[in-house]
Amino acid sequence: MGRPPCCDKVGIKKGPWTPEEDIILVSYIQQHGPGNWRAVPINTGLMRCSKSCRLRWTNYLRPGIKRGSFTPHEEGMIIHLQALLGNKWAAIATYLPQRTDNDIKNYWNTHLKKKLKKIQSGLEPQMPTHPTTSYHHLASENSSVYASSAENISRLLQGWMRSSPNNAGFGKTVPSHESQWQKIEEGMANDHDLERMLVFEHQTSNVAVACDKSSCDSSQKGSDSSVCKIDNGNPPLSFLEKWLLDESAAQVEGAMELPPIF
């Protein structure tokens, strides 16, 4: 049996949102808060389906969304979280509260996947002499800047962000990513460790949940679990996980708490 459409398709407008529609949606959410999306098009008169409204809000209009280029540290986090969690973009986005899952997904598909592939092909014949260099290159090169076409809406929202008491989860300040990246390099990320990380990641492939081979219980390896599941209750903490979580904790120190994913 098929699932009924989320909304009556007749008369539903599709395609890019206009500034007028954005304003209507933002105004409504300012008054009623996000949620109950079914009621949004009904109450606002927007000729959009509820899903479209929700998507527009969460991916574009929600206050606190950081637009523009991804920092090297953000790239690094995405790469490692993807290795750790797979294509769980929503989960990854919880570690980058200013980025949307859609943004991260797009960035991964358009930038990082290619970069990793490129680096992987470069690694195949021989490990680079200076993995740190290549890794840093991966993370810092081509941090493409895509222009925000919603600056006007953002300005519109600024007043609300300042005045609303319910925006604790939005617009949190994050320490300088550049300094954090430098910290990685100066701290744990010596050449040897980074080499291990790179080799290990490429061995486990992008879709696999990263797992320290030495700590991966063979009983956990099955048809669907050639990798260690991280959601099976009590996973081993791999080298990557340790690094990632340490850095995540450092990166968001004072700004957010890591969700209890384990």
Add this chain to the structure above:
DNA sequence: AACGGGACCAACCGCGGATCC
């Protein structure tokens, strides 16, 4: 200057889980 192809991003689609009644 015109054209074609690739890159990029916003938005849509369909599915599955959660919740409601």
Add this chain to the structure above:
DNA sequence: TGGATCCGCGGTTGGTCCCGT
């Protein structure tokens, strides 16, 4: 308890821009 509905997620698509020829 089970069907209906809502919400969120991941994959995919379509439109636009950019760059090379």
